[in-house]
Amino acid sequence: MIPKGILCHGTDEPLKKAIKLRAGSLSMIFEPASAFLRCIRMEEKELVRGIYVAVRDRNWDTVRSKVSNLKVEYTQDGFDISFEVECIEREIVFFWTGTVIGDPEGRVTFTMDGIARSTFLRNRIGFCVLHPMQEYAGKPCSVEKVDGTVEHGAFPQYISPHQPFKDMRAIAYEVAPGISAEIRFDGDIFEMEDQRNWTDASFKTYCTPLELPFPIEVREGTRIVQSVTLEPTVEALGEILELREDTPGVVFTVEENPSARLPHIGLGVASHDRSLSEREQAQLKKLNLSHLRVDLDLTEPNYGDALKRAASEAEELGLALEVALFLSEAAQEELTSLLEGLKKVKPRVSRWLVFDATAKVTTNKTLRLARDLLKEYQRDAAVGAGTNAYFAELNREHPPAEVSELVCYSINPQVHAFDDASLVETLEAQAETVESARRIAGDLPIVVTPVTLKSRFNPNATGSEPAPKPDELPSQVDPRQMSLLGAGWTLGSIKYLSESGVHSVTYYETTGWRGVMEAESGPPLPEQFRSIPGAVFPLYHVLADVGEFAGGEVIPSSSSSSLDVDGMALHKDGLTRIILANLSSQLQHVRLECSSLGHYARVKYLSAINAEEAMHSPETFRIESGLLQQTANRQLEICLLPYALARIDTGDPVHG
Secondary structure (H helix, E strand, O other), rough: OOOOOHHOOOOOOOOOOOOOEEEOOOOOOOOOOOOEEEEEOOOOOOEEEEEEEEEEEOOEEEEEEEEEEEEEEEEEEEEEEEEEEEEOOOOOEEEEEEEEEEOOOOOOOEEEEEEOOEEEEEEEEEEEEEEEEHHHHEEEEEEEEEOOOOOEEEEOOOOOOOOOOOEEEEEEEEEEEEEEEEEEEEEEOOEEEEEEHHOOOEEEEEEEOOOOOOEEEOOOOOEEEEEEEEEEEEEHHHHHHHOOOOOOEEEEOOOOOOEEOOOOEEEEEOOOOOOHHHHHHHHHHHOOOOOEEEOOOOOOHHHHHHHHHHHHHHHHOOEEEEEEEEEEEHHHHHHHHHHHHHHHHHEEEEEEEEEOOOOOOOOOHHHHHHHHHOOOOOOOOEEEEEEEHHHHHHOOOOOOOHHHOOEEEEEEOOOOOOOOHHHHHHHHHHHHHHHHHHHHHHHOEEEEEEOOOOOOOOOOOOOOOOOOOOOOOOOOOHHHHHHHHHHHHHHHHHHHHHHHHEEEEEEEEEOOOOOEOOOOOOOOOOOOOOOOOOOHHHHHHHHHHHHHHOOOOOEEEEEEEOEEEEEEEEOOEEEEEEEEEEEEOEEEEEEEEEEEEEEEEEEEOOOOOOOOHHHHHHHHHHOOOEEEEEOOEEEEEEEOOOEEEEEEEOOOOOOO
16 A cells, blocks of 8 residues: 555655744744744735745755754744754755744744855855735836835746846735835845746746856865745734735635637656556547647757657547657758658657757747748648756747747646645746747747656756765656646646647657656655556546546636645536635635535545545446435535545546
């Protein structure tokens, strides 16, 4: 049996319970596992999404923190926290002590006092302060510069490709009428970036300025001391904020009319070299996919083998190929050779993604050349441009949209943070990237490919990536791939990208620990990735539930607490399906409000109780239609176990 923790969120290590704190009129939580101060609120108004310390190595990878000696003292309307943190990875050994103090006036001061216990290269060490995008995008603020001058501006409405503010000593902004906040930084020079570029749902103020050279050497014995102070200002608090009774549960509301077509959904070819078995083929066919992505580096001599394998698997699955091409300065010769191979293999292609092997964004010259030659093979296959990396690259350097037939970029939620809560926060930001991408793409289709839980490669590395240890998972692999949380995150991603109107999206891979099901041979490191050989992952059932409505429409929906519970609504042939996911470790009571609900609805759950069975025997699980549950006034009450999912059908389920 798979341990419950691994089944739920990818690890059997017990979750450390967040510590709830209050300083005057402010409430917040402190996460003892990461020393992350999160969700600083004044009643329902969020002043700050998070404050934490990051140690980033020469490749911008974040060194994990180990917190110890945590002490918490509660004072009158305040608190005093102290702790120690070790950041150790390869040659990096950095130690710091932290204090977080909150007083009755609502002032919160977070201090770090660190020392290097080895000599190493770093790109950044110090505080990061996050402001939530939903609350502050487009809102005015003022920034005190290091020279004492004040700059008046605003948090960006659309995703800013560059730093909105630099040389920061403090930032002040209005939280609500009559409520303002100031955050002051000490110990380094700070600046702000728009983290929506990487699907983080926040604006991040960080040290050290990127225009300074990096990486830099930190000598053993170097001391680094910084502090961040948050101070709210409230006028006539009693008139502005009224204590409200807590309304139990989450309200999930489905609007009346569909707003967009469900995008084409596909998978990537597995990164391992094993062919699909007959059983794997049968399972994948049930997802009603549209395409299979394959990456072909035309600078490599053996790319033809990858093409043949992908073409064979696509034919077995009845799918077209989405082909990502990587071209060098010898693109003419490479494309000519590719055409010869295509005529022999004869794959059906839905679209070509053209990339330069040495550039982060497709160049005009390469796209024009590729388009002219690729159209000779298949006239109706779209030829597109964009980036194989993050949306940030597309935002900073626009592709040649005037000669492209689509614009593409990839997504992963773990560029800056890796904990479960941060993972969930990225979901809403995926829609923000689409909105900003439209300003670049115009009327061209937007293709998001691929979406993965971890980054496939580091486009910003300044040195070679270290190879994993023999008993260590590769950097591209996340145990949450096989978890219920991974399934819930996948559902949220499909929801926000679909409602944004993307044309196509590619998720993960077919099989293996980066796929939707485990290979029949099992994982290479079964102690680190404790999957079941040949079994599907919970996210497989999300894709299957959505796939049964392929060609249908998406109905806009919203959650009163999207960081706890989120979901999506689908419509096809007169039927409506709502899928909900508990994205938290707590039991959640949900009130579903949907005008298409009749007197009864069929509800089917996927939770820690039955997930392993659903992974072992997906055929049996998929046949089950769920329980008939009575509704009242177009509403349905649902109780979701931690990390559980629920599928609600207004009629007989659609079978694809």
